[in-house]
Amino acid sequence: MAQLTKEALIKIRRQLHEYPELAMHEFKTHDYLLATIKEMNQQFLEIREIKDLPTALLVYVQGSDPQRTIGYRTDIDALPVTEQTGLPFSSKTPGVMHACGHDIHMTTALGVLDYFADHQPKDNLIFFFQPAEESENGGKVAYELGVFKDKWRPDEFYGLHDNPNLPAGAIGCRMGTLFAxxxxxxxxxxxxxxxxxxxxxxxxxxxxxxxxxxxxxxxxxxxxxxxxxxxxxxxxxxxxxxxxxxxxxxxxxxxxxxxxxxxxxxxxxxxxxxxxxxxxxxxxxxxxxxxQGGYLPVENKDALTKRFIEFAKQDPQTVFVETAPAMTGEDFGYLLSKIPGTMFWLGVDDDSQLHSATFNPKESAIPKGINSIVRFLEHRMAD
Missing domain, CATH: 3.30.70.360 (Alpha-Beta Plaits)
Structure with a gap:
């Protein structure tokens, strides 16, 4: 990929995992993400912070010959769970844990952003590092603050959620509703x-x-x-x-x-x-x-999702699994009710389930996920 090697990505994920923060209080997380992004090639990047949503971050990547603006969202908050994994990089924040894998989400997003910082995309890209997915519906808050206006409004939006029931690095998706x-x-x-x-x-x-x-x-x-x-x-x-x-x-x-x-x-x-x-x-x-707040059903847009699934099925470097809808909630549903897009799964192969104190996703999913997402976005931009 780019300057972020597999080893560097694992280090980032573990540092994020050690210092989880609850919704609307992700200040250390925000600062760490910002510092990491500032180390990337800045030639095509524009970083934006939001006064009224201070833990959020947006990064605009200028396309070389843009036909559209493509958004990619990752959530950054953690859960009020006391970690019981026994890992050497376990949470150092008492009673708080990345038990839903948002550390995996953030690291994957950073890897994709890092690639396009060094390889200018054809289309414009917007990366949204969103606070408060687990509670406080940060996506809805951002939208109602008018964050996605003018050049900062994506024409289409994508995002992932990790899935312990899929092989590490596999991509899962379906037409219609992904999350309730x-x-x-x-x-x-x-x-x-x-x-x-x-x-x-x-x-x-x-x-x-x-x-x-x-x-x-x-x-x-x-x-x-x-x-x-x-x-x-x-x-x-x-x-x-x-x-x-x-x-x-x-x-x-x-x-x-x-x-x-x-x-x-x-x-x-x-x-x-x-x-x-x-x-x-x-x-x-x-x-x-x-x-209900911002926790609407995550209803994938038909045309975009069909294109995404067709790519994942034919891409030799992507393992694709068609999944059933889940009754868990996700506030990306609110953004998809305003901007067409697709949410998909990234397999992390773990016996423990999401939100459990022993959740320990396989880190091998990170570089595989980055590779599949980069390849999809380049495929999409070639249309």
Whole structure:
């Protein structure tokens, strides 16, 4: 490739891994990325920082004969997970870990950028080092700040996510939705507390909450087309203070997952109907709130994705795997709802799954991923 050798890339990945930072606090990460980029050939590069999103970085690569501007996004934040890998370069930030592989993502992006810094691309390229993917929807924040305007607006956008279930360095993709959209759900049920011995004088929200949860189970099983995908999970229920007092309030917290925005909106509508029904049946106030933010389904653009998959299948240096959609969320979906593009997987072959404390992706995926992405971008620019 370019000046970043395999050994240099591994060193970068391990240094990023040692100092993970949470969403919107990636200041050391930002400084490290900026210093690394400034060491590259600057002839074709323009670096941009964003005052209102200070941990973000954009790099513009001037094309030699541009017909379009191609965007490439990588996320840079980590998770509140205490690492248990035992690696010599384990996280030195207490309670924080790159358990989703964003250190792999960043290193791969740096490798691709480094190549095009030394080999001027035909088309313009924009590299977006995005904060706050795991929470705070950094992609949506950047878009709403007007970051992608004028020469900084890509005509098409690409990005990857590592995948422990694919061989190291393999590229995975599919037409349509790659990742589900996600929406947080909070339900507050308000009745009347009272003595356990006199239920007739109270309005029990434990019973109302139980009925709400039971009825919600029928939404996916009876209101969603079995061919399509939808998930509703309530992972938290708080009610009451002591065993002999009837709970006058209850709070349920959960998440919706859907492979299309239409499906998420359908599930939201049905949840509202169930909430209204429980409120009427139990004479309670039921307040249901939804927060989707930027976590829309990652819906790959048909024409661009078809071209990407066709390249990956015929490229002798790329191992391609057609993948199924995943119910995990990714805020790249918001950017793809505004700018056409494609997200794909990079295999990292690990027994541990994403977000686990023992996640240890194979570093051999990095140079292979860089090679496949560079070859695709050069192929795309030749069109």
């Amino acid at each position: 959209g996600t929406t947080e759900v909070n339900v507050d049920l308000i009745g009347k507390s009272g003595h356990a011995a006199y239920p007739q004088n109270a309005n029990d929200m434990v019973v109302a909450a139980a009925q709400f949860i039971n009825q919600v189970q029928t939404i996916v099983s009876r209101s969603v087309d079995p061919i399509e995908g939808g998930v509703i999970t309530f992972g938290k229920l708080d009610a009451g203070t002591i065993r002999n007092v009837i709970a006058g309030q209850a709070r349920i917290e959960g998440t919706i997952r859907g492979l299309t925005q239409k499906m998420i909106e359908h599930i939201v509508a049905r949840l509202k109907q169930v909430a209204n029904g429980v409120a009427m049946s139990y004479g309670a106030k039921v307040d249901i709130q939804f927060n």
